[in-house]
Amino acid sequence: MSFHEVSLPARLAFGSTGGVERRTEVVTLASGHERRSTPWASGRRRYLIGAGLRSLDDMAALTAFFEARQGRLYGFRFRDFADFKSCAPGAEPGPGDQQIGTGDGVETRFRLAKTYGGQVRTIAKPVEGTVRVAVDGVEVAGGWDVDLTTGEVTFDVAPAEGAPITAGFQFDTPVRFDADRLEITLETFGSGRMVAMPLIEIRV
Template identity: 35%
Template sequence: MAFHDVVFPEEIAYGSKGGPQFRTTIVTLASGIERRNVEWKRVRAEYDVSHGVKDPEQLSELRDFFYARRGRAHSFRFRDHGDFEWFNQAIGHGDGTTKEFQLIKSYEPGPFQYDRVISKPEQGSLQPVRVGGEAFVENGPTSNTQERRVQYTVNYSNGVVKFYTAPPAGLSIILPYGRFHVHARFDVDTFDPTHDFWNYQSWESIPIVEIKDSE
């Protein structure tokens, strides 16, 4: 199994249904009191893109994509049209030692905040990271020591931001804007469209699930 760095056809993905999913086991005692056990600490999204197939050309494109991924075998990038952007996202604070920071997206900032790990940022979509209000340069020049201090790289396969020099202690690290994909795979090994009319087919259920890269 491998990750194929390609995007599921976005026009087909538009019109899909689905979103984040947790797994919680609930046991109701004889008294009516509940006991809830959180089995998944991290979210895993599920989608169905069947409503995104609109014409024979798109179904042919989907067939090609399915063949190339070998069904469930290989993963890919998927755009969730309902949730694919960051705005002024804090990804950490400098401590003078740490050089690597994982991209995240936070939901409901505050005491109950949930931080979603983002492993597949979209190439070319990220505005310059700001450290303590200063805009840093991604993959900038490396000719002298002073310039190296403001440089960083982004790994677009795992979502890790790596600084050449650790950000100073106490400074916030902010990503002003960026877009991301969901790391996903097909959840079916059979391509079984229905022949609705002459020279026209549709696929009633196209399940896609998110892959959790790590805990």
């Protein structure tokens, strides 16, 4: 897959804007009633970065990062500081934050996920050293592993039938640049201005 397991430096994201995008198809019937549907099972995040940068050094760093990804070609990790934990932004992740499955005595693999008002978002890029797991309400210190590139938790022994499996974690959002061009305006010898660069979440 065209993805680099590297994170955009946090300082280059300061002043970024973004949020969730949904796709809804609306058909207005002859009666005036509407029929609404969506081809998307989950939302997609979009961001704008770079508009707040003023230092030419920071702009050079973003340019180097952009070149290393070859524009839109390769995806990368992005820390969305408004939504990067299994819990509220001001809290610390705990092993009971999010239910990721229920044991059946056979299955050993479960994907990390975060639920938003009933809508489930698969988490594919957990942050190393932050994942905590519990089975039937009891935190499990060992006997499991997590793949940091897919978000899949694998147990050495299948959890018992009916046991809820929960997890807490920090995570990055997999994104790519949504433009193949960077534009920088030189304002002084030490500062400049950059046109906001769009990022878009990718499915991995």
